[in-house]
Amino acid sequence: MADGVPLLELRAVSKVYGGGLLKKRESVVALDGLSFTLGDERPTITAIAGESGSGKTTLAHLLLGHLSPTAGQVLYRGRDVTAMSGRERLQFRREVQPIFQDPFAAFNPFYRVDHVLTSPIKAFGLAENGRSPRTLIEEALEMVGLRPAETLGRYPHQLSGGQRQRIMVARALLCRPRVILADEPVSMVDASLRATILASLQRLNRDLGISIIYITHDLTTAYQICENIIVLYRGCVAEAGSVEQVIQAPKHPYTRLLVASIPVPDRRRRWTGEDLPELDSPAPKVSTGCAFAPRCPSALEICWQQRPPYFRTDEHRVAACFLYQDSPILVSTDVAEVFPSAALAAPAIVPPSPSPWGGMPAQPMRAMRSGQGVGDSS
DSSP states (O other): OGGGOOSEEEEEEEEEESOSSSOOSOOEEEEEEEEEEEOSSSOOEEEEEOSTTSSHHHHHHHHTTSSOOSEEEEEETTEEGGGOOHHHHHHHHHHEEEEOSOTTTTSOTTSOTHHHHHHHHHHHTOOOTTOOHHHHHHHHHHHTTOOHHHHTTOOGGGSOHHHHHHHHHHHHHHTOOSEEEEESTTTTSOHHHHHHHHHHHHHHHHHHOOEEEEEESOHHHHHHHOSEEEEEETTEEEEEEEHHHHHHSOOSHHHHHHHHTSOOOOTTSOOOOOOOOOTTSOOSSOOSSOTTGGGOTTOOHHHHHSOOOOEEEETTEEEOOGGGTTSOBOSSSBGGGGSOOSOOOOOEEOOOOOOTTSSSOSSOOEEOTTSOOTTOOO
16 A cells, blocks of 8 residues: 555445435345455455345445445545545546446447447546547457457447447546446356456456456356455455455355355256245344344354454454354454455466366466466457
Protein backbone atom coordinates (compact mmCIF):
# COMPACT_ATOMS: atom_id res chain seq x y z
CA MET A 1 0.00 0.00 0.00
CA ALA A 2 1.44 3.26 -1.11
CA ASP A 3 2.08 5.47 1.93
CA GLY A 4 0.09 2.98 4.01
CA VAL A 5 -3.20 3.89 2.30
CA PRO A 6 -5.15 0.93 0.88
CA LEU A 7 -6.52 1.09 -2.64
CA LEU A 8 -10.02 -0.02 -1.62
CA GLU A 9 -11.25 -0.62 1.90
CA LEU A 10 -14.39 -1.63 3.78
CA ARG A 11 -14.55 -0.74 7.46
CA ALA A 12 -17.21 -2.67 9.40
CA VAL A 13 -19.69 -2.21 6.55
CA SER A 14 -23.32 -3.24 7.06
CA LYS A 15 -26.29 -2.88 4.74
CA VAL A 16 -29.87 -3.32 5.91
CA TYR A 17 -32.89 -3.22 3.60
CA GLY A 18 -36.44 -2.44 4.70
CA GLY A 19 -37.62 -1.53 8.17
CA GLY A 20 -38.18 2.04 9.33
CA LEU A 21 -41.16 3.83 10.88
CA LEU A 22 -43.34 3.86 7.77
CA LYS A 23 -42.45 0.38 6.54
CA LYS A 24 -44.05 -2.59 8.24
CA ARG A 25 -42.06 -5.25 6.42
CA GLU A 26 -39.27 -6.94 8.28
CA SER A 27 -35.77 -5.58 7.69
CA VAL A 28 -33.21 -7.76 5.92
CA VAL A 29 -29.53 -7.66 6.79
CA ALA A 30 -27.73 -8.07 3.48
CA LEU A 31 -24.23 -7.38 4.82
CA ASP A 32 -23.18 -7.49 8.45
CA GLY A 33 -20.00 -5.76 9.64
CA LEU A 34 -17.63 -6.75 6.82
CA SER A 35 -14.07 -5.40 6.91
CA PHE A 36 -11.81 -6.01 3.95
CA THR A 37 -8.77 -4.27 2.47
CA LEU A 38 -7.49 -4.37 -1.09
CA GLY A 39 -3.87 -3.27 -1.07
CA ASP A 40 -2.08 -1.18 -3.68
CA GLU A 41 1.29 -2.93 -3.65
CA ARG A 42 0.46 -5.97 -5.79
CA PRO A 43 -2.52 -6.70 -8.05
CA THR A 44 -4.51 -9.74 -6.93
CA ILE A 45 -7.65 -11.67 -7.86
CA THR A 46 -9.95 -12.16 -4.88
CA ALA A 47 -13.15 -14.20 -4.97
CA ILE A 48 -16.32 -13.31 -3.07
CA ALA A 49 -18.30 -16.55 -3.00
CA GLY A 50 -21.59 -17.76 -1.59
CA GLU A 51 -25.06 -18.91 -2.52
CA SER A 52 -27.85 -16.59 -3.66
CA GLY A 53 -28.81 -14.20 -0.90
CA SER A 54 -25.41 -14.21 0.76
CA GLY A 55 -24.80 -10.50 0.08
CA LYS A 56 -22.38 -10.73 -2.85
CA THR A 57 -24.15 -8.33 -5.21
CA THR A 58 -24.96 -5.90 -2.40
CA LEU A 59 -21.25 -5.85 -1.64
CA ALA A 60 -20.50 -5.08 -5.30
CA HIS A 61 -22.93 -2.14 -5.34
CA LEU A 62 -21.43 -0.78 -2.12
CA LEU A 63 -17.91 -1.02 -3.54
CA LEU A 64 -19.04 0.80 -6.70
CA GLY A 65 -20.73 3.56 -4.72
CA HIS A 66 -24.19 2.67 -6.07
CA LEU A 67 -25.42 2.13 -2.51
CA SER A 68 -24.57 3.81 0.77
CA PRO A 69 -23.82 1.56 3.76
CA THR A 70 -26.22 1.52 6.69
CA ALA A 71 -23.16 1.47 8.94
CA GLY A 72 -19.43 1.60 8.37
CA GLN A 73 -17.40 3.13 5.54
CA VAL A 74 -16.30 2.29 2.01
CA LEU A 75 -13.06 4.08 1.17
CA TYR A 76 -11.05 4.47 -2.02
CA ARG A 77 -7.49 5.71 -1.56
CA GLY A 78 -8.47 6.77 1.95
CA ARG A 79 -11.49 8.82 0.87
CA ASP A 80 -15.05 7.92 1.88
CA VAL A 81 -16.88 7.07 -1.35
CA THR A 82 -20.09 8.72 -0.12
CA ALA A 83 -18.32 12.03 0.66
CA MET A 84 -16.15 12.48 -2.43
CA SER A 85 -15.93 15.72 -4.36
CA GLY A 86 -16.97 15.79 -8.01
CA ARG A 87 -13.40 15.40 -9.25
CA GLU A 88 -12.66 12.58 -6.81
CA ARG A 89 -15.82 10.74 -7.79
CA LEU A 90 -14.96 11.05 -11.49
CA GLN A 91 -11.54 9.51 -10.81
CA PHE A 92 -13.16 6.79 -8.68
CA ARG A 93 -15.66 5.93 -11.42
CA ARG A 94 -12.84 5.61 -13.94
CA GLU A 95 -10.50 3.57 -11.74
CA VAL A 96 -13.10 1.15 -10.32
CA GLN A 97 -14.93 -0.52 -13.18
CA PRO A 98 -17.75 -3.12 -13.13
CA ILE A 99 -18.44 -6.13 -15.31
CA PHE A 100 -21.98 -7.30 -14.65
CA GLN A 101 -23.62 -10.69 -14.98
CA ASP A 102 -25.94 -10.14 -17.96
CA PRO A 103 -23.94 -9.21 -21.08
CA PHE A 104 -27.10 -8.30 -23.02
CA ALA A 105 -28.76 -5.99 -20.48
CA ALA A 106 -25.67 -3.74 -20.54
CA PHE A 107 -26.34 -2.78 -24.17
CA ASN A 108 -28.94 -0.46 -25.68
CA PRO A 109 -30.38 -2.57 -28.53
CA PHE A 110 -30.91 0.56 -30.66
CA TYR A 111 -27.18 1.38 -30.71
CA ARG A 112 -24.35 -0.46 -32.34
CA VAL A 113 -21.87 -1.98 -29.91
CA ASP A 114 -19.42 0.82 -30.71
CA HIS A 115 -21.54 3.09 -28.49
CA VAL A 116 -20.56 1.38 -25.20
CA LEU A 117 -16.91 1.72 -26.18
CA THR A 118 -16.92 5.34 -27.30
CA SER A 119 -18.96 6.54 -24.29
CA PRO A 120 -16.21 6.08 -21.63
CA ILE A 121 -13.64 7.65 -23.96
CA LYS A 122 -15.78 10.80 -24.16
CA ALA A 123 -16.84 10.78 -20.50
CA PHE A 124 -13.31 10.46 -19.11
CA GLY A 125 -11.32 12.14 -21.89
CA LEU A 126 -9.27 9.02 -22.59
CA ALA A 127 -8.07 9.91 -26.09
CA GLU A 128 -4.77 11.56 -25.11
CA ASN A 129 -1.46 12.24 -26.85
CA GLY A 130 -3.10 12.42 -30.25
CA ARG A 131 -4.33 8.82 -30.17
CA SER A 132 -7.65 8.34 -31.90
CA PRO A 133 -10.61 6.73 -30.11
CA ARG A 134 -10.71 4.09 -32.85
CA THR A 135 -7.14 3.01 -32.08
CA LEU A 136 -7.88 2.74 -28.35
CA ILE A 137 -11.00 0.67 -29.03
CA GLU A 138 -9.23 -1.69 -31.42
CA GLU A 139 -6.40 -2.27 -28.95
CA ALA A 140 -8.88 -3.01 -26.13
CA LEU A 141 -10.84 -5.47 -28.29
CA GLU A 142 -7.68 -7.28 -29.35
CA MET A 143 -6.62 -7.50 -25.70
CA VAL A 144 -9.74 -9.56 -24.91
CA GLY A 145 -9.41 -11.75 -28.00
CA LEU A 146 -11.87 -10.05 -30.36
CA ARG A 147 -11.21 -8.99 -33.95
CA PRO A 148 -12.27 -5.33 -34.38
CA ALA A 149 -13.26 -5.81 -38.03
CA GLU A 150 -15.70 -8.57 -37.03
CA THR A 151 -17.05 -6.79 -33.95
CA LEU A 152 -17.45 -3.06 -34.55
CA GLY A 153 -20.44 -1.78 -36.46
CA ARG A 154 -22.71 -4.59 -35.31
CA TYR A 155 -25.77 -4.56 -33.08
CA PRO A 156 -25.83 -6.48 -29.77
CA HIS A 157 -28.19 -9.17 -31.07
CA GLN A 158 -25.74 -9.95 -33.86
CA LEU A 159 -23.09 -11.07 -31.37
CA SER A 160 -22.89 -14.11 -29.13
CA GLY A 161 -23.14 -13.86 -25.35
CA GLY A 162 -19.41 -14.50 -25.05
CA GLN A 163 -18.60 -11.72 -27.51
CA ARG A 164 -20.89 -9.27 -25.72
CA GLN A 165 -19.31 -10.06 -22.37
CA ARG A 166 -15.78 -9.64 -23.77
CA ILE A 167 -16.83 -6.25 -25.15
CA MET A 168 -17.79 -5.27 -21.60
CA VAL A 169 -14.36 -6.41 -20.42
CA ALA A 170 -12.83 -4.27 -23.19
CA ARG A 171 -14.96 -1.32 -22.09
CA ALA A 172 -13.63 -1.63 -18.54
CA LEU A 173 -10.10 -1.91 -19.91
CA LEU A 174 -10.45 1.35 -21.88
CA CYS A 175 -10.74 3.25 -18.60
CA ARG A 176 -7.34 2.01 -17.42
CA PRO A 177 -8.83 0.97 -14.06
CA ARG A 178 -7.04 -0.05 -10.90
CA VAL A 179 -9.85 -2.38 -9.82
CA ILE A 180 -12.41 -4.42 -11.75
CA LEU A 181 -15.49 -5.74 -9.97
CA ALA A 182 -16.66 -8.76 -11.95
CA ASP A 183 -20.09 -9.84 -10.72
CA GLU A 184 -20.82 -13.37 -12.01
CA PRO A 185 -19.20 -12.52 -15.37
CA VAL A 186 -19.45 -16.04 -16.83
CA SER A 187 -22.68 -17.37 -15.31
CA MET A 188 -24.75 -16.50 -18.42
CA VAL A 189 -22.14 -17.58 -20.94
CA ASP A 190 -21.80 -20.99 -22.59
CA ALA A 191 -19.35 -23.28 -20.83
CA SER A 192 -17.19 -23.41 -23.96
CA LEU A 193 -16.58 -19.64 -23.74
CA ARG A 194 -15.99 -19.33 -20.01
CA ALA A 195 -12.30 -20.15 -20.19
CA THR A 196 -11.78 -17.40 -22.78
CA ILE A 197 -13.41 -14.73 -20.59
CA LEU A 198 -11.64 -15.92 -17.45
CA ALA A 199 -8.32 -15.90 -19.33
CA SER A 200 -9.05 -12.29 -20.39
CA LEU A 201 -9.52 -11.30 -16.75
CA GLN A 202 -6.29 -13.04 -15.80
CA ARG A 203 -4.43 -11.25 -18.58
CA LEU A 204 -5.64 -7.87 -17.29
CA ASN A 205 -4.39 -8.78 -13.83
CA ARG A 206 -1.10 -10.25 -15.04
CA ASP A 207 -0.11 -7.83 -17.80
CA LEU A 208 -1.76 -4.57 -16.78
CA GLY A 209 -1.60 -4.78 -12.98
CA ILE A 210 -5.37 -4.57 -12.41
CA SER A 211 -6.76 -6.02 -9.19
CA ILE A 212 -9.95 -8.02 -9.69
CA ILE A 213 -12.74 -8.80 -7.24
CA TYR A 214 -14.44 -11.85 -8.69
CA ILE A 215 -17.97 -12.35 -7.34
CA THR A 216 -19.37 -15.81 -7.94
CA HIS A 217 -21.34 -18.76 -6.65
CA ASP A 218 -19.14 -21.10 -8.70
CA LEU A 219 -16.31 -22.41 -6.54
CA THR A 220 -14.75 -24.20 -9.51
CA THR A 221 -13.97 -21.01 -11.45
CA ALA A 222 -13.02 -19.22 -8.23
CA TYR A 223 -10.46 -21.95 -7.58
CA GLN A 224 -9.16 -21.75 -11.14
CA ILE A 225 -8.34 -18.06 -11.31
CA CYS A 226 -8.24 -16.57 -7.81
CA GLU A 227 -5.53 -16.29 -5.17
CA ASN A 228 -7.77 -15.48 -2.21
CA ILE A 229 -11.40 -16.09 -1.34
CA ILE A 230 -14.03 -14.76 1.06
CA VAL A 231 -17.02 -17.07 1.62
CA LEU A 232 -20.16 -15.18 2.65
CA TYR A 233 -23.28 -16.55 4.29
CA ARG A 234 -26.21 -14.19 4.87
CA GLY A 235 -23.93 -11.18 4.88
CA CYS A 236 -21.36 -12.63 7.27
CA VAL A 237 -17.91 -14.04 6.53
CA ALA A 238 -17.93 -17.79 7.08
CA GLU A 239 -14.37 -18.46 5.94
CA ALA A 240 -11.61 -16.53 4.19
CA GLY A 241 -8.05 -17.02 3.11
CA SER A 242 -5.91 -18.69 0.48
CA VAL A 243 -8.20 -20.16 -2.18
CA GLU A 244 -6.25 -23.41 -2.23
CA GLN A 245 -6.62 -23.96 1.52
CA VAL A 246 -10.28 -22.93 1.64
CA ILE A 247 -11.41 -25.02 -1.34
CA GLN A 248 -9.09 -28.00 -1.00
CA ALA A 249 -9.64 -28.43 2.76
CA PRO A 250 -12.63 -26.31 3.90
CA LYS A 251 -13.02 -25.76 7.64
CA HIS A 252 -16.38 -24.03 8.07
CA PRO A 253 -19.39 -26.38 7.80
CA TYR A 254 -20.98 -24.03 5.25
CA THR A 255 -17.89 -24.05 3.02
CA ARG A 256 -17.76 -27.84 3.30
CA LEU A 257 -21.34 -28.10 2.13
CA LEU A 258 -20.69 -25.71 -0.77
CA VAL A 259 -17.75 -27.85 -1.90
CA ALA A 260 -19.76 -31.07 -1.41
CA SER A 261 -22.54 -29.67 -3.61
CA ILE A 262 -20.28 -29.43 -6.66
CA PRO A 263 -21.74 -31.88 -9.22
CA VAL A 264 -19.67 -35.00 -9.82
CA PRO A 265 -19.50 -35.94 -13.54
CA ASP A 266 -19.46 -39.67 -12.83
CA ARG A 267 -22.64 -41.72 -13.20
CA ARG A 268 -21.20 -44.47 -11.02
CA ARG A 269 -20.86 -42.14 -8.03
CA ARG A 270 -23.81 -41.01 -5.95
CA TRP A 271 -24.12 -37.47 -4.67
CA THR A 272 -23.17 -37.53 -1.00
CA GLY A 273 -24.13 -34.00 -0.02
CA GLU A 274 -26.35 -33.54 3.02
CA ASP A 275 -29.88 -32.23 2.82
CA LEU A 276 -30.21 -28.94 4.69
CA PRO A 277 -33.26 -27.02 5.89
CA GLU A 278 -34.26 -24.35 3.39
CA LEU A 279 -33.57 -20.73 4.31
CA ASP A 280 -37.25 -19.86 4.62
CA SER A 281 -38.26 -23.05 6.44
CA PRO A 282 -39.06 -22.60 10.14
CA ALA A 283 -35.98 -23.23 12.24
CA PRO A 284 -36.34 -25.10 15.53
CA LYS A 285 -35.09 -22.02 17.35
CA VAL A 286 -33.82 -18.57 16.49
CA SER A 287 -30.08 -17.98 16.53
CA THR A 288 -28.78 -14.75 18.02
CA GLY A 289 -25.23 -15.94 17.35
CA CYS A 290 -23.95 -17.63 14.20
CA ALA A 291 -26.15 -17.00 11.16
CA PHE A 292 -25.54 -20.54 9.90
CA ALA A 293 -26.54 -22.28 13.16
CA PRO A 294 -30.14 -23.15 12.05
CA ARG A 295 -28.75 -25.10 9.08
CA CYS A 296 -25.47 -26.33 10.53
CA PRO A 297 -25.09 -30.08 11.09
CA SER A 298 -22.34 -29.41 13.68
CA ALA A 299 -23.90 -26.54 15.65
CA LEU A 300 -22.90 -26.24 19.30
CA GLU A 301 -24.96 -24.58 22.00
CA ILE A 302 -22.66 -21.55 21.98
CA CYS A 303 -23.32 -21.10 18.25
CA TRP A 304 -26.94 -20.14 18.99
CA GLN A 305 -26.01 -17.59 21.62
CA GLN A 306 -22.81 -15.88 20.51
CA ARG A 307 -21.48 -14.67 17.19
CA PRO A 308 -18.17 -16.42 16.47
CA PRO A 309 -15.02 -14.34 15.97
CA TYR A 310 -12.52 -15.13 13.24
CA PHE A 311 -10.46 -18.10 14.40
CA ARG A 312 -7.11 -18.31 12.62
CA THR A 313 -7.06 -22.04 11.86
CA ASP A 314 -4.05 -21.70 9.52
CA GLU A 315 -1.53 -19.02 8.70
CA HIS A 316 -3.50 -17.99 5.62
CA ARG A 317 -7.06 -18.79 6.68
CA VAL A 318 -9.74 -17.76 9.17
CA ALA A 319 -13.04 -19.49 9.94
CA ALA A 320 -15.90 -17.93 11.88
CA CYS A 321 -16.81 -21.15 13.65
CA PHE A 322 -16.69 -22.28 17.29
CA LEU A 323 -15.52 -25.72 16.18
CA TYR A 324 -12.07 -24.07 16.10
CA GLN A 325 -12.26 -22.10 19.34
CA ASP A 326 -8.91 -23.57 20.41
CA SER A 327 -7.27 -21.68 17.53
CA PRO A 328 -6.03 -18.09 18.04
CA ILE A 329 -8.49 -15.29 17.30
CA LEU A 330 -7.68 -12.77 14.56
CA VAL A 331 -7.22 -9.52 16.44
CA SER A 332 -8.21 -7.38 13.46
CA THR A 333 -11.61 -7.70 11.82
CA ASP A 334 -9.98 -7.25 8.38
CA VAL A 335 -10.06 -10.73 6.84
CA ALA A 336 -7.51 -9.70 4.21
CA GLU A 337 -4.80 -9.81 6.87
CA VAL A 338 -4.54 -13.58 6.42
CA PHE A 339 -4.20 -13.46 2.63
CA PRO A 340 -0.80 -14.64 1.35
CA SER A 341 1.43 -11.61 0.83
CA ALA A 342 4.29 -13.30 -1.03
CA ALA A 343 4.87 -11.80 -4.45
CA LEU A 344 3.50 -14.79 -6.31
CA ALA A 345 2.18 -14.54 -9.83
CA ALA A 346 -1.48 -14.84 -10.65
CA PRO A 347 -2.52 -18.27 -11.90
CA ALA A 348 -3.29 -19.07 -15.49
CA ILE A 349 -5.96 -21.56 -16.46
CA VAL A 350 -4.58 -24.94 -17.45
CA PRO A 351 -6.42 -28.17 -18.33
CA PRO A 352 -7.70 -29.87 -15.15
CA SER A 353 -6.20 -33.09 -13.89
CA PRO A 354 -8.35 -36.07 -12.78
CA SER A 355 -9.93 -35.47 -9.41
CA PRO A 356 -11.61 -37.56 -6.75
CA TRP A 357 -14.20 -34.76 -6.56
CA GLY A 358 -14.99 -34.97 -10.24
CA GLY A 359 -15.55 -31.24 -10.78
CA MET A 360 -12.52 -30.12 -8.79
CA PRO A 361 -8.88 -31.15 -9.23
CA ALA A 362 -7.00 -33.13 -6.64
CA GLN A 363 -3.95 -30.89 -7.17
CA PRO A 364 -3.95 -27.19 -8.02
CA MET A 365 -4.90 -26.78 -11.69
CA ARG A 366 -3.09 -23.48 -11.95
CA ALA A 367 0.18 -22.26 -13.35
CA MET A 368 2.27 -19.17 -12.67
CA ARG A 369 1.86 -15.97 -14.65
CA SER A 370 4.58 -16.96 -17.04
CA GLY A 371 2.31 -19.73 -18.34
CA GLN A 372 -0.20 -19.37 -21.14
CA GLY A 373 -3.81 -19.94 -20.17
CA VAL A 374 -6.46 -21.80 -22.10
CA GLY A 375 -8.34 -19.33 -24.22
CA ASP A 376 -5.43 -16.91 -24.58
CA SER A 377 -5.81 -16.99 -28.34
CA SER A 378 -8.63 -15.18 -30.08
